[in-house]
Amino acid sequence: MGGDGKVFTLAEVSQHTSNQDCWIVIDGKVYDVTKFLDDHPGGDEVILTSTGKDATDDFEDVGHSSTAKAMLDEYYVGDIDSATVPTKTKFVPPPSNQTQSNQNKSSDFLIKILQFLVPLLILGLALGIRSYTKTPSS
Known part of the structure; x- marks a missing residue:
């Protein structure tokens, strides 16, 4: 398909969340996976739940093969504007208050x-x- 260096905002990608028009974001790249939905081994619902957000973690957690990762190139349409993607927050435990613990x-x-x-x-x-x-x- 070829992305021609087009950059999309997350809001633009979020407009493509149906089984007739499905885009996902993985590793900062935008993919139109509409044609792949019927062929996805896990079913189309798995992909549809990952639309409208950065699906990188979802994609990696499943443990896709290198072949599956290579298939993404076929569906590439552009890059995501990283400024429009919310940053992931990591859990930071509260500072230890030793006197209270004692x-x-x-x-x-x-x-x-x-x-x-x-x-x-x-x-x-x-x-x-x-x-x-x-x-x-x-």
């Missing part, structure tokens, strides 16, 4: 000790009361 550990330790000691104290108190209230047998 406080949690010491309060957990205190709770465990109390869970052990309180029943022993109750048992001791019950035995003490029993021994004092028991009438000596004659």
Whole structure:
């Protein structure tokens, strides 16, 4: 098909999301895969769910063969304007607050000790009361 160096925005690509007109973005390139939908081994629905966004991760996660990757050249129509593609955000854990962590550990330790000691104290108190209230047998 040949892209002739045309650059598309993601909004333009997002207008091609039906099984009669289907474009996808993989590795910064735009592909018109409409003619391939019926031949796709996973069915057309798999491709249709990847339209309107950068489908690179979806494509790579499946583990396509080098033959499948080479087939993309046949459907190439141009490049994506990377400024129009939202950047992927990576999970960044919150900064570790060591003092809060230490406080949690010491309060957990205190709770465990109390869970052990309180029943022993109750048992001791019950035995003490029993021994004092028991009438000596004659």
